[in-house]
Amino acid sequence: MLTISVSSEFSERVPQFRGAFLEVTVQNSATSPKLWAEIEASCEKLQxxxxxxTIKSRSSIAATRAAYKACGKDPSRYRPASEQLSRRVLQGKGLYSVDTLVDLGNLVSIxxxxxxxxxxxDKIVGTSVELGIGRADExxxxxxxxxxxxEGLPVYRDAVGAIASPTSDSTRTMLSPxxxxxxxxxxxxxxxxxxxxxxxxxxxxLLQRYAHADEVRIVKF
Structure with missing residues (x-):
């Protein structure tokens, strides 16, 4: 059972932050046409x-960019993944389908x-994860x-080191089929x-309908 905490160095700079996680057993697969139709509908609404x-002014994206600046990172050089996705959609480039889990994660982000x-x-080392700020040469x-x-990015760390950032998740804990x-x-x-x-x-x-979600645990932090 995993726990997530927020470091004082992060909470002092981004005091309004709220997070949540779902820990769940799943079955990954190729993305179904029904899920992809939901993604396309969400993209149309965004457009x-x-x-x-104007996408920078969306509250959720504007706050993420402000958090980057508070932690010491230029959000225009290291765009948050949610902004990257949104901009791609708004530029008419469309999204690439990866698999069910990645694609439904993108749908929530859009x-x-x-x-x-x-x-x-199962690739996370230890039982606790902490949200902090990236260090030089980490x-x-x-x-x-x-x-x-x-350096200067919000990052989650397990017992070994950094495993996720809002710009890009880590290859060490990446999903697979x-x-x-x-x-x-x-x-x-x-x-x-x-x-x-x-x-x-x-x-x-989405997890229940497309990934056979079971043993679901939801925690806000």
């Missing part, structure tokens, strides 16, 4: 509500504007990014309790 110029972390819980391999400079236990993290940097709960509800609904 109706925002442009590439819906909320919050960066989400989807980790293989080793980190980002998925699809290679070696990533996480055989992932059986998922840690799904939702980062509400604006502290909006209602939107956070709606994001949790959506994540759980």
């Amino acid at each position: 109706a509500d925002f442009t590439t110029e 819906f909320s504007g919050y960066p989400t972390g989807l980790l293989d819980a 080793p980190y391999e980002g998925i699809g990014r290679g070696r990533l400079n996480i 055989t992932t059986q236990r998922l840690l799904f993290i939702i980062n509400a940097y604006d502290g909006d309790e209602q939107l956070l709960q709606e994001s949790i509800d959506l994540a759980l609904d």
Whole structure:
């Protein structure tokens, strides 16, 4: 059973932050047409509500960018994943389908504007994870990014080191087709309790409908 805490160095700089995680057993698979249709509908709504110029003003994204600055990182050089996804959609480039778990995580992120972390819980070392701030020369391999400079980024660490950031999750805890236990993290940097709960509800609904979710544990922190 995993626990997550927030370090004082982070909470002092981003006091409004609220987070949640779902620890759940799952079955990963190729993305179904029904799930992809939901993703496309969410993308269409985003395009109706925002442009590439106005997306920065979305509360969830604006707060994430402000948190980056508070921690010491330029959000325009190291864009939060939720902003990366949103901008891609708004530029008309569309999204790539990876698998059920990754794609439904992206759907929650598009819906909320919050960066989400989807980790293989069996690859996490120890039983506790802490949210802190990246240090100079801290080793980190980002998925699809290679070696990533996480100094000044919000990062989650297990007993060995950094495992997730809102710019890119780590290759060390990345999902695979055989992932059986998922840690799904939702980062509400604006502290909006209602939107956070709606994001949790959506994540759980998607996991139950598309990933055979079982043994679900939900914790806010």
